[in-house]
Amino acid sequence: MLMDDMGWGDLGVFGEPNRETVNLDQLAKEGMIFPSFYSANPLCSPSRAALLSGRLPIRNGFYTSNDHARNAYTPQEIMGGIPDYEILLPEILKEAGYRNKIIGKWHLGQQRQYHPLKHGFHEWFGSPNCHFGPYDNKVTPNIPVYKDAEMAGRFFQDFLIDTQSGESNLTQLYIQEALTFLEAQASSGAPFFLYWAVDATHEPLYASKPFLGRSRRGMYGDAVMELDYGVGKIINKLLELGVAENTLVFFSSDNGAATYAKTQGGSNGPFLCGKETTFEGGMREPTIAWWPSVIKPGQVSHQIGSLMDLYTTLLKLAGRQPPADRVVDGIDLTEVLLKNTEVERPLFYYRGNELMAVRLGDYKAHLWTWTNSLQEFNKGIDFCPGENIENVTTHAQVNNTMQPLLFHIGRDPGEKYVIRPNTMEYKQNIGLLMAAVQEHRKHLVPGIPQLNMCDRAVMNWSPPGCEKLGQCYQAPSTNPQKCSWPH
Missing domain, CATH: 3.40.720.10 (Alkaline Phosphatase, subunit A)
Known part of the structure; x- marks a missing residue:
């Protein structure tokens, strides 16, 4: 279900x-x-x-x-x-x-x-x-x-x-x-x-x-x-x-x-x-x-x-x-x-073609942070309403791979309190998470992206069986182009 x-x-x-x-x-x-x-x-x-x-x-x-x-x-x-x-x-x-x-x-x-x-x-x-x-x-x-x-x-x-x-x-x-x-x-x-x-x-x-x-x-x-x-x-x-x-x-x-x-x-x-x-x-x-x-x-x-x-x-x-x-x-x-x-x-969090975060045990490291663009946010699209955490819920795509943001999501499930890089807790755990990332990437062969191209001609104009219901419609001429994905 x-x-x-x-x-x-x-x-x-x-x-x-x-x-x-x-x-x-x-x-x-x-x-x-x-x-x-x-x-x-x-x-x-x-x-x-x-x-x-x-x-x-x-x-x-x-x-x-x-x-x-x-x-x-x-x-x-x-x-x-x-x-x-x-x-x-x-x-x-x-x-x-x-x-x-x-x-x-x-x-x-x-x-x-x-x-x-x-x-x-x-x-x-x-x-x-x-x-x-x-x-x-x-x-x-x-x-x-x-x-x-x-x-x-x-x-x-x-x-x-x-x-x-x-x-x-x-x-x-x-x-x-x-x-x-x-x-x-x-x-x-x-x-x-x-x-x-x-x-x-x-x-x-x-x-x-x-x-x-x-x-x-x-x-x-x-x-x-x-x-x-x-x-x-x-x-x-x-x-x-x-x-x-x-x-x-x-x-x-x-x-x-x-x-x-x-x-x-x-x-x-x-x-x-x-x-x-x-x-x-x-x-x-x-x-x-x-x-x-x-x-x-x-x-x-x-x-x-x-x-x-x-x-x-x-x-x-x-x-x-x-x-x-x-x-x-x-x-x-x-x-x-x-x-x-x-x-x-390990658990890997992907957004599109980017590995954004990884979890191992109770620790989670953000390699990238991003909610949505400021331009989209200003249109009223808010993926985190009422939740603004400085340097975490960013409207720019922020690359943290050199020093990932680390959270203990057992005691901090809301990802509000970043574990500071100078602490022993950070130093003892970040290496394990990054080793999991390295191992994952070593064996990763991306598939052929299926969600790149769009064409209005392939829409549901004349699906199988439409003729029996009198619901076949005229499709426009084919015009393949790259899809736009703002988020």
């Missing part, structure tokens, strides 16, 4: 004061929580590419080299997508006899060669893009929603989102798709992989009518409450079907909460900044594992984890090995889940 822009502090179990996530809090009580679990990137597309490939975006190509340290993703006009040479998790599970379904947001390329059914999934209900719009289908086409290989309609046309009230039935559709899939798989007896990638907590926010106005947190809280309801329905279905004790459920988010959205975004708890940044708020995720009779209830794991670890862990549980011909960044968490052990590993 992968949420979209949901922050570490959005769940009751992680301290959200309104305690409105009753099902997720119960899931945590019955399973294991990971307070130090991370995405592989502070933005949606690269994070999702890393989850499904087990590899950092710098390796799998989900980055841009158009400019230094820029976040990039897959909007409608992107020409790239997940490369064929990446071997995705569902591809290997498919070979192992699993039936695979993705529900919700794909975001790894919108042209048909990049679609989920080309990369190991048997079924799909959702969209290649986020639910932006509405558009006019002349300058910009509305974004399609797919049922398997063909579109079933478009956002704001066939799949309605009321831009005034936020009302939409999309989450209910995503819940029902999950329940129907689980019933079919339980009936067949075949193993399954369900990737529930819902996106109601990404702007523009939406929730179905029964949930509108229910939360004390406003529209964002309404969306969270409905997703929590969906988690409860899915868990109850697993129990009802008698397959819960043979099913690992893993809940997390693709990146930190969009703090720039202010009250329309989530909470990153005690952590600094949010989505788009490599501070803790941008990449530390609310994470729960649940597996009745296998994972002991009520546990807290202090393992430093990554969404990339799901690749290696799920393959191990399915009796398969990761490809041996490439570097896989995810580690096997099987023993962590079963015995609550810990494995020391």
